[in-house]
Amino acid sequence: MSALLSVQGLRVGFGRDPQRSEVVKGVSFDLGAGQTLGIVGESGSGKSVTALSINRLVDFGGGRITGGSIVLERSDGTPLDVTKADESSLIHVRGRDIGMIFQEPMTSLNPVHTIGAQIEEAFRLNRGLSGRAATLAARDALDRVRIPDAAQRLGYFPHQLSGGMRQRVMIAMVIASNPRLLIADEPTTALDVTVQAQVMALLAELKREMGMAMIFISHDIGLVAGIADEIMVMQSGQAVEQGRLNDVLDRPQHEYTRHLLEAVPHFNGGRATRSDGKRTEAATPVVAVDDLVVRFPIARGLFRTGAGSVHAVDGVEFDLLPGETLGIVGESGSGKSTAARAVLGLVKATRGRIDIAAGRSRRPVQMVFQDPFSSLNPRLDVESLLAEPAIANGQRVDEKLRQRMMFLLGRVGLPDDALRRYPHQFSGGQRQRLCIARALMLNPDVVVLDEAVSALDVSVQARVLDLLIDLQHEFGLAYLFISHDMAVVERIAHRIAVMYAGQIVEIGDAAAVLSSPQHSYTRRLIAAVPAIERRQARFTIDATQVPSLVRPAGFEPAPPQWREAGADHRVRVEANP
Amino acid sequence: MNYLTQRLATFPLILLGVSVLVFVSIRLIPGDAITAMLGTEAGLLTPDQRASLAAYFGIDQPIYLQYGRWLVGLFSGDLGISVTYGRPVLAVILERFPLTLELALLSMVIALCVGIPAGVLAATRNEGPADLGIRVLAMLGQSTPSFVVGLVIIFVLSVVFGAVPPMGIFTPIYVNPLVNLSQLIFPAITLGFAFAASVTRISRSAMLDVLSDDYVRTARSKGASARSVIWRHAFPNALIPVVTLSGIEFGYLLGGAVIVEQIFALPGIGRLVLDAISQRDYALVEGCVLFIALNFLIVNLLVDLAYAALDPRIRLGGR
Structure with missing residues (x-):
């Protein structure tokens, strides 16, 4: 096999003395034409720097290649050592021979040029097209990546498109250049799971149809399993393990690979749900939400008259029993966070009833937020942070309150001397434990956890989930657990509500919803979860767009029709099943 | 265009505020136009002569009346007469x-x-x-x-x-x-x-x-x-x-x-304003600042x- 790309002993350093601050320390691999190499590793492992070295973009980020060689076979068959090439020949390598897709679709497109102009530029630079021919080619490229109304969208600016659409525009630019090697650096990390599946499907199709070789970089080994032929595991700038995909996944040799494989949250299709605390009749709900509607008016003109509104939450109803976890799943913009905030009174409900049965506390609902780094005031020590809710509730800081702080710190697994320390002295997982302790200070009945473990590393995530379950048993807490991560929700939820476009489309017992999903959106969501078991999956392209939630003034959705799918399992009837 | 009309609509309000501020603050500076214009010879004026000169330039009245009159003039495009130049303020500025x-x-x-x-x-x-x-x-x-x-x-x-x-x-x-x-x-x-x-x-x-x-x-x-x-x-x-x-x-x-x-x-606007202030040429200062x-x-x-x-x-x- 003649290699398209051959990397030998690559070393890359940064700063004034690159030799001494290397982040890639001798990486070697070969990549044949049409093959896909997956590079896996956690942040800081050097995987992105390796990728950026291949087209020498690393130079612009302050990096220097300090050793090794990167030999690329160019389209005319001549080999080129990229590490020794000068900038003027590299310009022709970039785009034409090596295309690249980046992690952040929101910032990777130029905000001042239309997407049409940006795709046309790729055709102009790498295919010599210009004028009308370039425009037509750009339209075809947008068609290829399944962007509807391609001709019209050419005139759009990036900010007028969603993240998934922007990433498809990035792919269209790669199609325009038709490179023989595509480097995709965490291309779906910033995207929702169903959008991720769409982008993965597109990449798989390109690979197949255009015979492109690909280097696919991700922290998610499950995602890489779906597309790669070969896999390379990186840790601290070195490849600790590399080989055929199946060999590495089934017979991992290195300890770190095994650790990575274990830490991946496994989604088990409803087989790993909790067995404790099943619903029994008779209990009175601690939270009952009926016909909850939250709309944000869109004001226009001099007199700020309503020109319509965003229907963020549209007729949501659910109840939550004491000691129960309701997982709310859905993607960004589905209204799950807004619904939770309405329960807390953080946003005003436009309509509907929220009944909260206050049992133990005057403040029965408390919240834990997603980002433990920004939700703790860095200037307050832990004692002040924990005292805050009590002070807001009219209590004073006395020995009794300090006793409670110590008790809760012990319960969430933090040392007693934590009281005098500041948030920056704790790790991400410890901070989230602090936030949980803070939420429990007033002895609430309900805790709203809004993506509370999403910002944590996978191994830390698992421990915080265990803590949450323990605390639930001990204090009889009810959780409203909001997440986009199906594997996490499967572990902690008794019941699950699936939200889509501001509405609950399916709700019921966790095992029932996950094992026999009834609504088409629930099925899409579950099908999109990547898994190590699904290797080199035949992704099917599904270009379904999330509908716009902006409605004209006076618009009322039709009242929901429900269908019973089981003992505790209700599904919204779809318009066109 | 809606935006443009909204913005333009705020102009008169801002200018009105500016004009009040200037009108009051320039009168806080000691001295008056007649003294500034005539220098030491101003001492030779009889009180009657001084009064009639003041009346000619319109600076004998209470300040709010002066302002009112100036405002009325403004709406007809008349910014008053410059004491120093003896010509309409607008003409001097333009x-x-x-x-x-x-x-x-x-x-x-x-x-x-x-x-x-x-x-x-x-x-x-x-x-x-x-x-x-x-x-x-x-x-x-x-x-x-x-x-x-x-x-x-x-x-x-x-x-x-x-x-x-x-x-x-x-x-x-x-x-x-x-x-x-x-x-x-x-x-x-x-x-x-x-x-x-x-x-x-x-x-x-x-x-x-x-x-x-x-x-x-x-x-x-x-x-x-x-x-x-x-x-x-x-x-x-x-x-x-x-x-x-x-x-x-x-x-x-x-x-x-x-x-x-x-x-x-x-001879630019900068020196015009400077001279107008030292000459206590109220009308000219006001006109310049507004402009x-x-x-x-x-x-x-x-x-x-x-x-x-x-x-x-x-x-x-x-x-």
Whole structure:
């Protein structure tokens, strides 16, 4: 096999003395034409720097290649050592021979040029097209990546498109250049799971149809399993393990690979749900939400008259029993966070009833937020942070309150001397434990956890989930657990509500919803979860767009029709099943 | 266009506030127009003569009546009579304004033509010798007072080249463009020197920010040339702070550049205001300040419109 790309002993350093601050320390691999190499590793492992070295973009980020060689076979068959090439020949390598897709679709497109102009530029630079021919080619490229109304969208600016659409525009630019090697650096990390599946499907199709070789970089080994032929595991700038995909996944040799494989949250299709605390009749709900509607008016003109509104939450109803976890799943913009905030009174409900049965506390609902780094005031020590809710509730800081702080710190697994320390002295997982302790200070009945473990590393995530379950048993807490991560929700939820476009489309017992999903959106969501078991999956392209939630003034959705799918399992009837 | 009418509707309110402020504050300065005009001879006036002069200029009445009368006049385009010039205030201002406008435009053109390339060059050669040189020059430009620059220019012209910059009677551009330009180019360079230094610094820092943005990396990954990366992808995104700064500086220059006008003996708005204040020419001061304020409002509006033209994400008037 003649290699398209051959990397030998690559070393890359940064700063004034690159030799001494290397982040890639001798990486070697070969990549044949049409093959896909997956590079896996956690942040800081050097995987992105390796990728950026291949087209020498690393130079612009302050990096220097300090050793090794990167030999690329160019389209005319001549080999080129990229590490020794000068900038003027590299310009022709970039785009034409090596295309690249980046992690952040929101910032990777130029905000001042239309997407049409940006795709046309790729055709102009790498295919010599210009004028009308370039425009037509750009339209075809947008068609290829399944962007509807391609001709019209050419005139759009990036900010007028969603993240998934922007990433498809990035792919269209790669199609325009038709490179023989595509480097995709965490291309779906910033995207929702169903959008991720769409982008993965597109990449798989390109690979197949255009015979492109690909280097696919991700922290998610499950995602890489779906597309790669070969896999390379990186840790601290070195490849600790590399080989055929199946060999590495089934017979991992290195300890770190095994650790990575274990830490991946496994989604088990409803087989790993909790067995404790099943619903029994008779209990009175601690939270009952009926016909909850939250709309944000869109004001226009001099007199700020309503020109319509965003229907963020549209007729949501659910109840939550004491000691129960309701997982709310859905993607960004589905209204799950807004619904939770309405329960807390953080946003005003436009309509509907929220009944909260206050049992133990005057403040029965408390919240834990997603980002433990920004939700703790860095200037307050832990004692002040924990005292805050009590002070807001009219209590004073006395020995009794300090006793409670110590008790809760012990319960969430933090040392007693934590009281005098500041948030920056704790790790991400410890901070989230602090936030949980803070939420429990007033002895609430309900805790709203809004993506509370999403910002944590996978191994830390698992421990915080265990803590949450323990605390639930001990204090009889009810959780409203909001997440986009199906594997996490499967572990902690008794019941699950699936939200889509501001509405609950399916709700019921966790095992029932996950094992026999009834609504088409629930099925899409579950099908999109990547898994190590699904290797080199035949992704099917599904270009379904999330509908716009902006409605004209006076618009009322039709009242929901429900269908019973089981003992505790209700599904919204779809318009066109 | 809705946005434009909204903005324009706020102009009269702001100008009204400005006019009240000036009307009151100038009367807080001790002294009056008659004393200022006649000097020591004012002591020879009989009280009757003084009273009738005061009545002629309309400064014998209570301040609110004076203001009311001035306001009524304003709506019919009458800003009053200048005591110093014995002519309508508006006519005096409009006579001086072309010079100030031309000088401001000229120095802005110089500043942008020098400052933007210098700033972009410095950013692309970050920490290299060119960058260091440009940064030192820019620092020098910002910290050198304009009278020093002006005097050096005059000195070099007259002593080294033996050429005297044409001073004296100012020639408007429509009378003789060549003479006009020769009169204005050196003052414009003097003003443009500091202006260019600010533009250089702000374009450099804006470009440095933008060059590390993700979309610049995307452009490079497409195979765009260095020139295209800089001017097509990065530069348009770095323009907003440059426009902001240029707008503010230009607005100030429209208020006149007293020192440079003085050094080069130019009859601009700056010296007009200065003289009017020392002469206690109330009507003229009020007229000038109002005029300067209006200019500032217009420049600000143009800057905001430029933002929307430069960045498609900015939609004026909110949503």
